[in-house]
Amino acid sequence: SSIPRPSAVAKVTGLAEFGADAAVRMPENTLHLALAQAKVSHALIKGIDTSEAEKMPGVFKVLTHKDVKGKNRITGLITFPTNKGDGWERPILNDEKIFQYGDALAIVCADSEANARAAAEKVKFDLELLPEYMSAPEAMAPDAIEIHPGTPNVYYDQLEEKGADTAPFFSDSGNVVVEGSYYTQRQPHLPIEPDVGYGYINEQGQVVIHSKSVAIHLHALMIAPGLGLEFPKDLVLVQNTTGGTFGYKFSPTMEALVGVAVMATGRPCHLRYNYEQQQNYTGKRSPFWTTMRYAADRQGKILAMETDWTVDHGPYSEFGDLLTLRGAQYIGAGYGIANIRGKGRTVATNHCWGAAFRGYGAPESEFPSEVLMDELAEKLGMDPFELRALNCYKEGDTNPSGQIPEVMSLPEMFDKMRPYYEESKKRVKERSTAEIKRGVGVALGVYGAGLDGPDTSEAWVELNDDGSVTLGNSWEDHGQ
Incomplete structure (x- = not known):
C-alpha cells in the first residue's frame, strides 16, 4: 500500500516544529549558550581568561575544558588499521591547541541568548600563533x-x-x-536552519540531547567517552525534525557542547548557531x-x-x-x-x-x-x-x-x-549564432559503486500492557 509520510502535511503547511521552534517551549530555567570561538586557524593555547565574561549581565557560568567530565574528545571511530591517527584528535572544548577557525574554547551559559553572546565576546585567549596550512x-x-x-x-x-x-x-x-x-573545491551545505540543539537531565538521571543528528546511535558512541558517560545507560540522543542537512549532520557538530553544559550546570540548556557559525563550525x-x-x-x-x-x-x-x-x-x-x-x-x-x-x-x-x-x-x-x-x-x-x-x-x-x-x-x-554558441553535454554518473554492502534498515515494535503498540525507528529525515 502507499501511505503518505506522516510528517508531510505539517511540512508543506509550515506547521512542522523544527529545533528552533521546539526550543521556545523549553522550561523557564533554561540556560542559553554561546560559544567563545577561535578567530585564528592554528595556535597553541597558553591561557583562557573568563573573568570579564563572568561579570556580564545574566551570566550563570562560563565553561572551559576544565569543566568537561570525560576525556574531552570526540572520537572519529577509526576503523582502517592503516590510519596513522587514533581518531581522538578533535576536542569538545579546545584545551591545548586551536586547529581551525571557529574552534570552541569556552561556553557561556546565561539567561538569554543575547546576554550569552555578549559575554562570549569578553572571553580572552592567550595564544601562540602557529603556521596555518589552508590547503593540502x-x-x-x-x-x-x-x-x-x-x-x-x-x-x-x-x-x-x-x-x-x-x-x-x-x-x-x-x-x-x-x-x-x-x-x-570545499563546499558548504547551506541548510535553511542553522544548527540548533538543546538538552536536559531526565527523571532517570540521563543526559538527553536533542539536535539535527541524522545518526543518533553513531553520535552517541562518538561523544559519550568525551563527556564521561556510558551509552546507552547515561545518554539519550533525540533527532529533531531535520529538513535538509545534505550530509553535514552525519558529524556531531554541537551535541557534545550541549552535553557539557547540561552536565556542568544541571539545568536545561539551549544552543543555536547563527549563520556565520554555521559556516565556520560545521563540516x-x-x-x-x-x-x-x-x-x-x-x-x-x-x-x-x-x-x-x-x-x-x-x-x-x-x-x-x-x-x-x-x-x-x-x-x-x-x-x-x-x-x-x-x-x-x-x-x-x-x-x-x-x-x-x-x-x-x-x-x-x-x-x-x-x-x-x-x-x-x-x-x-x-x-x-x-x-x-x-x-x-x-x-x-x-x-x-x-x-x-x-x-x-x-x-x-x-x-x-x-x-x-x-x-x-x-x-x-x-x-547557435555568431554571438552565442550552444552545445550539448553528456556525463555518466555512478553511485553506490561497491564495497559498502547491502542497504539495511531496522525498526522495533512493542506490545504495551494496555493493548496499544509502540513502533520505533531512526527516521533519518535529512534530505537524502
Whole structure:
C-alpha cells in the first residue's frame, strides 16, 4: 500500500516544529549558550581568561575544558588499521591547541541568548600563533609542522590495483593517451536552519540531547567517552525534525557542547548557531586534487587508467579515510577499465573539517574522470556520447574495485538516450549564432559503486500492557 509520510502535511503547511521552534517551549530555567570561538586557524593555547565574561549581565557560568567530565574528545571511530591517527584528535572544548577557525574554547551559559553572546565576546585567549596550512599542498610541504603532534599530516594512504601493470599501455605508441589535473573545491551545505540543539537531565538521571543528528546511535558512541558517560545507560540522543542537512549532520557538530553544559550546570540548556557559525563550525565537502590519465586504443576503448588524488579533510579525521577510499571506488566508475593503478591520501589541514556531503566522494572523483573522457573524445575525434557508450559497463566488465555490477543497465540507457541526444545536437546547432554558441553535454554518473554492502534498515515494535503498540525507528529525515 502507499501511505503518505506522516510528517508531510505539517511540512508543506509550515506547521512542522523544527529545533528552533521546539526550543521556545523549553522550561523557564533554561540556560542559553554561546560559544567563545577561535578567530585564528592554528595556535597553541597558553591561557583562557573568563573573568570579564563572568561579570556580564545574566551570566550563570562560563565553561572551559576544565569543566568537561570525560576525556574531552570526540572520537572519529577509526576503523582502517592503516590510519596513522587514533581518531581522538578533535576536542569538545579546545584545551591545548586551536586547529581551525571557529574552534570552541569556552561556553557561556546565561539567561538569554543575547546576554550569552555578549559575554562570549569578553572571553580572552592567550595564544601562540602557529603556521596555518589552508590547503593540502601546504600541509604536505617538507617544512610543514605536524598539526597533531605525533601524527603525520598525511595520515592515511589508499592504494588501488586492478588487472595488469598499466605502464606498458601508456608507453605503447599505438595507443591514445590523455592526462589532466583537476580540483574540486570545499563546499558548504547551506541548510535553511542553522544548527540548533538543546538538552536536559531526565527523571532517570540521563543526559538527553536533542539536535539535527541524522545518526543518533553513531553520535552517541562518538561523544559519550568525551563527556564521561556510558551509552546507552547515561545518554539519550533525540533527532529533531531535520529538513535538509545534505550530509553535514552525519558529524556531531554541537551535541557534545550541549552535553557539557547540561552536565556542568544541571539545568536545561539551549544552543543555536547563527549563520556565520554555521559556516565556520560545521563540516564541509572536502576538496580533492586529482591527477589522472587514460590510455585507449584508436577505436576509443579505454585500456588502462592511472590516478593520484589528495583529500584536504581539515584538522579532524572522522570519516576522512573512508572519503579517500571513495576515490578508488569512483574515479573512472561506470566504465569497464581492466587495468588500473592509483594512489590517494588524506591530509590534515587547518581549514574547516570535512564532513559527508551528497554523493560522498563521487562528485569529487567523477568530475575529473568525466572531464578527461571529454578530452579523450576530442583527441580521438569521437563523439563524447559514443565514447561513453563504448566504454560503459557491459557483460564481462567489473567496476574499479573488481566487483561485477549487479545489473548491466548502462548500454540500454545509452540506446534509449541516443535519439534525444542527436535531436539535441541538431537543435542547438540550429539555434547557435555568431554571438552565442550552444552545445550539448553528456556525463555518466555512478553511485553506490561497491564495497559498502547491502542497504539495511531496522525498526522495533512493542506490545504495551494496555493493548496499544509502540513502533520505533531512526527516521533519518535529512534530505537524502
